[in-house]
Amino acid sequence: MPNFRLTLEYDGAGFAGWQVQAGGVRSLQGELEAAIERVTGVRTRVHGAGRTDAGVHAEGQVANLTLETTLAAPALQRALNALLPPDLAVVKAEIAPDAFHARYHALGKLYRYRIWNAARPSPLRAARVWWVKPALDVAAMASAGALLLGTHDFASFQAVGSDVASTLRTLTRCDVLAVPEPQVPEPNARGEIEIRVEGSGFLRHMVRILAGTLVQVGMGRREPGSLPAVLAARDRRAAGPTAPPQGLTLVRVAYSDSA
């Protein structure tokens, strides 16, 4: 039975998150499983690499599913894209080795968090950014982010009520960068700031709590050097607020055969 590996892009605004939930809410897994059933007549479980939360976007989420079908991967991709709603698409479909599992075999994930840092709102960016009005010190945010690199207990950066065996995670990248200015000259424009976080795995809300904490550093409410103490506290209350979901995008998932 072929094991299909799908790369997915979606606009998270209209979804209650990745996972199928009770109560008929709209989930990415649910939309995919329904479309697959319409194409093939078979109901099968779709396994996602990461369970993105409600409102979080993806450019390169990965999922796999085994399916009794004679359809080749490109034909399955075309058929699914013809049936899926406009806010969810299959970027790529491939046949994976039988043992491939999108979640268990993921070696790492890259997330991007976008901030619109300006006194005035940006209608063309609103659906993809967190609008932060006070001027942020990007250099301070970058030096704070660098202190999170490596393997640490990230319990302080985990949503309250989560239940995982270990809160140890490894961050291999935590960059904070100012994005080039828009073409319209604006005297008070501070522009976009992007946080790029890559790691072996992430706790629930981890990237958003990290973004919320770095924004407090950028505002001068926390010292960049205070991040090791936040980690050491192993207490959600030691970190900053959870940044809103619309700024977050799962950019890609890494496996041993695809950097």
Added chain:
Amino acid sequence: MPNFRLTLEYDGAGFAGWQVQAGGVRSLQGELEAAIERVTGVRTRVHGAGRTDAGVHAEGQVANLTLETTLAAPALQRALNALLPPDLAVVKAEIAPDAFHARYHALGKLYRYRIWNAARPSPLRAARVWWVKPALDVAAMASAGALLLGTHDFASFQAVGSDVASTLRTLTRCDVLAVPEPQVPEPNARGEIEIRVEGSGFLRHMVRILAGTLVQVGMGRREPGSLPAVLAARDRRAAGPTAPPQGLTLVRVAYSDSA
């Protein structure tokens, strides 16, 4: 009475166009005039540099209005942004010379038309691009676009039923460029194509008809060298289809004091 010059950003999806119309449809001019009346108690006419159509976006539309008020420009900007809906914002507000008129004094406008050229849809781009599936020849489109530079009778590139004194217009820029690929590697990705058109003034639907015609060139349905004949025909039927509005953005308006 101060003459305010406003620079505006908007997501065109929710508007029936720039201009106030009968029947209570939502217009940019109408939303602005209503917000100004709420701030100052005065109903005044807002003059836009260009009458963008329904669904067309702007990063740098310019408008002016005269208003009996003691509010300084930055205070007016803040007050308007606090009242305006999330799909419309004032990027900049300044006091202009008494005689300044956003439309009559505009020396030129820069538009951007975005195309998503790939076999599969892109949910994160859908609201801002025209999705064209067949692979486009960007070099052919660019050479066709270059033939439109200069002063010509653009009657073939005007919406049917328009009534203007002259259809002579001058294009100073008509670039077609492939935008750098996304971060997710895709075997069949062809990516984004951007058309940038700058000129002294534009006829109704001109940029969109131009984009529709260049896309036919990119598909191989028209020769790049056929563009002068399209101009010479002075007949809407000689040009290609009108590209959809969501791909179009008014980037900036030039005046003698601001390149």
